[in-house]
Amino acid sequence: MVQEFIDSWPLFANTYLAGWAIAVLLSCVGWMVIARDQIFIGAAVSQASTLGIAVALFLSSALTGHDFSWINTGWFTAAMAVCFSIAAALLTNFGGQTGRLSREAITGWVFLVSSSFAVVLLYHTPIGMKEIQERLSSSIIGADQGEIIFYVCLSLITIAGMMFTRRAWILLAMDPPMAEAVGLRLWRWELSWSLWLGLIVGLSIRSGGTLYTFGCLVLPPLVANQVCKEVSKLIIVSPLIGLVFSIVGFMVANYYDLPPAQITIALLSTLLLIVWLGRRMVAF
Amino acid sequence: MDTTKPVDNTLVQLTDVALGYGRFTVLRAVNLRVNTGHFWCIVGRNGEGKTTLINSILGMLNPSGGSVSLAPSLSDKKNIGFVPHRCVLSPTISTTVREFVSLGLINHRCRKTERSERLNWALDQMGLFKKIKDNYWTLSSGQRQRALIARALIRRPKLMILDEPTTGLDFSVEHSLLECLRELNTRHGLAIILVTHDLEVALHYSSHLAVLYDGNVHAGPTAEISSQDHLIKVFGEKRLSQVRVTSKEAVS
Missing domain, CATH: 3.40.50.300 (P-loop containing nucleotide triphosphate hydrolases)
Incomplete structure (x- = not known):
């Protein structure tokens, strides 16, 4: 299996590297989603990012023949994905604190609006529809070397930032009133969190698709939470699990000729079940 | 202000x-x-x-x-030490008494030895020293309340x-x-x-x-x-x- 994987390296190196970098990047921030009990936010933000891609493709299709060549570039699509996911992260984090809509309700609304409009917009544009279906079915499309370097740098910045400010993040996740009382400006931290989450998810969707992005965001920290005694350990263990299982997942997928994103997420889901059952049995 | x-x-x-x-x-x-x-x-x-x-x-x-x-x-x-009415931490997230109380040191730059000294003092004051490695969620409600106070005390507040x-x-x-x-x-x-x-x-x-x-x-x-x-x-x-x-x- 390993030899076959090594043989496939020259052909799929960029796809593998992009997938691993995304897995590390997402699982670095996923622990906050878990600690704040906002798992569904990951799905909603991923879906909003897909809507951003759909809007970009729709504009590209609608403005064909006009002098807007920049609309057809990959960077415009990426920018739209990031903008929509940031908007969704801001809406789900800041909305629902007043009025009759809870945060969960707004998260659900974002998910439903994004899912429906992404398809409605592109239903009569076959190429765009194919693109969206690829995102939804989570094909790991890969990336060029510049993007891979960007993902790796983003991962390193995220890890360093999380390690340096981990106490503040943990306190924000655990006890916002206490955090505010000791001088942390909550809205600034919430804004930073929304922007970073939106940026990371928006960029990851482009190369990884919805399932892989959502799965890598929540599954590694959920597994880590079963084995770690402290929240601060999650920050280290979660990206490690993300990296190891994306490597194993890609090897298995290559050997059995299966889709790598689905295999990785299936393995992580199974691991979560095993670890959870193991803990239950030990407790019993 | x-x-x-x-x-x-x-x-x-x-x-x-x-x-x-x-x-x-x-x-x-x-x-x-x-x-x-x-x-x-x-x-x-x-x-x-x-x-x-x-x-x-x-x-x-x-x-x-x-x-x-x-x-x-x-x-x-x-x-200033602050003990809120209740803590919003999700019970599914595991944390130890040590980690929970240490969070009180946010915005305090101190060495590891001083950190540990403050932690021991705060836990000692609240009678939780023996629980330092315990899971926060295994504590009784009274002990959790003491942990909340210890988290405020670790700041050595005035x-x-x-x-x-x-x-x-x-x-x-x-x-x-x-x-x-x-x-x-x-x-x-x-x-x-x-x-x-x-x-x-x-x-x-x-x-x-x-x-x-x-x-x-x-x-x-x-x-x-x-x-x-x-x-x-x-x-x-x-x-x-x-x-x-x-x-x-x-x-x-």
Whole structure:
């Protein structure tokens, strides 16, 4: 299996590297989603990012023949994905604190609006529809070397930032009133969190698709939470699990000729079940 | 908030403070001064503005009138310990007592040895030293409340603000927790502001009392405030006489 994987390296190196970098990047921030009990936010933000891609493709299709060549570039699509996911992260984090809509309700609304409009917009544009279906079915499309370097740098910045400010993040996740009382400006931290989450998810969707992005965001920290005694350990263990299982997942997928994103997420889901059952049995 | 007003051992001074949300005024003309070694209790019925008052002291709510002055030593909030009414941490997230209490050191830059020393001291004060490696969620509700107080104590505060820390605890646990606070107050000179709706607790433990009623605050030494008529307005004559008898019995 390993030899076959090594043989496939020259052909799929960029796809593998992009997938691993995304897995590390997402699982670095996923622990906050878990600690704040906002798992569904990951799905909603991923879906909003897909809507951003759909809007970009729709504009590209609608403005064909006009002098807007920049609309057809990959960077415009990426920018739209990031903008929509940031908007969704801001809406789900800041909305629902007043009025009759809870945060969960707004998260659900974002998910439903994004899912429906992404398809409605592109239903009569076959190429765009194919693109969206690829995102939804989570094909790991890969990336060029510049993007891979960007993902790796983003991962390193995220890890360093999380390690340096981990106490503040943990306190924000655990006890916002206490955090505010000791001088942390909550809205600034919430804004930073929304922007970073939106940026990371928006960029990851482009190369990884919805399932892989959502799965890598929540599954590694959920597994880590079963084995770690402290929240601060999650920050280290979660990206490690993300990296190891994306490597194993890609090897298995290559050997059995299966889709790598689905295999990785299936393995992580199974691991979560095993670890959870193991803990239950030990407790019993 | 004015933080440039050092007056001898005054930690917090509220002068003619009005507090509210939008056009709605919750409290008006609040005057009180918290000194080192004071044990203040803020009492009042639900919705009278107890939490609003402490939010203004913590700088989380700007007054619509008057001024809230903190001693320079409290201006960066490093010397303030806060114990919220409840912790919103999800029980599915595992954390140890060590990690939970250490979070109190946020915004404090200190070496690992000092960190560990502070942790041991705070846990020792709250009788949780043996639980240092335990999962926070395996603690009893009384022990969790002690952990919350230890998290505030680890900052070695000069002022500790507690928002109804004994809600939901049984009498003996509540009593031992309040005794711990009294000891910190008398032995270490820690100024305490305790929010409670239990007048019995307030009369028994406080050196100073702030009674909130109908948007007004009557504040001063406990002996003085507890003899005034407005206590009867707030708590009713029957309830008040019962409390006084119980309180005297407890003291004796």
